[in-house]
Amino acid sequence: MTTLRLVLGDITRQRADAIVNAANSSLLGGGGVDGAIHRRGGPAILEACRALRASSYGRGLATGHAVATPAGRLDALWVIHTVGPVWQGPDSDPAPLVSCYRESLRVADELGARTVAFPAISTGVYRWPMADAAAIAVESVRLTPTEVEEVRFVVFDEGAYGAYSGVLGEVTGG
Ligand code: AR6
16 A cells, blocks of 8 residues: 655655656756756766666657666665656647656666655646646556555645645545
8 A cells, every 4th residue: 555645845855765856868967856856966866877878778768767776865765767748738648647657666666665756747847737747646656556655746836735635635535
């Protein structure tokens, strides 16, 4: 049974076995969560990402996929990098965003991670509307079989907190 929690705050301040990064295909950093993770985690994360690009991920990480690196100086063992889809308007296919959550949990299971912190993937630079992304995030985690004991959704502002708490309330009936 996986417990779902909601936290308002900076994901780079979280203590968890794994922290999920809203990365891009290059795996070489960016803004938002990605920039914050690399800044606070230090150069070990980028070194590990470069090693991935030099080996199994020569063409980068595809949208909806996930891969882990060590977490450097973060209060975590691993960073799980995943690439969300860019919002293309109301006809956007949610499947790649669902896949980010499913694949991140699959990688977490491979690592033996029991606590995993997720940001609101795709809702920043990639512009996915928060209410829709929150529903997809919660539903995807709820429907993914996993050994992870705690999934923590870490959101950055009150609007996102409201969107997630609405969906989590519906899910738990509370
Ligand atoms: N802690 C928690 N949430 C945060 C933090 C933080 N420190 N910083 C931002 N957010 P984004 P994306 C929220 O843009 O949309 C990067 O350049 C933010 O308010 O980080 O998947 C990558 O390299 C938003 O709700 O991710 C890619 O190129 C959410 O996290 C691209 O952005 C996600 O915003 C990925 O875009």
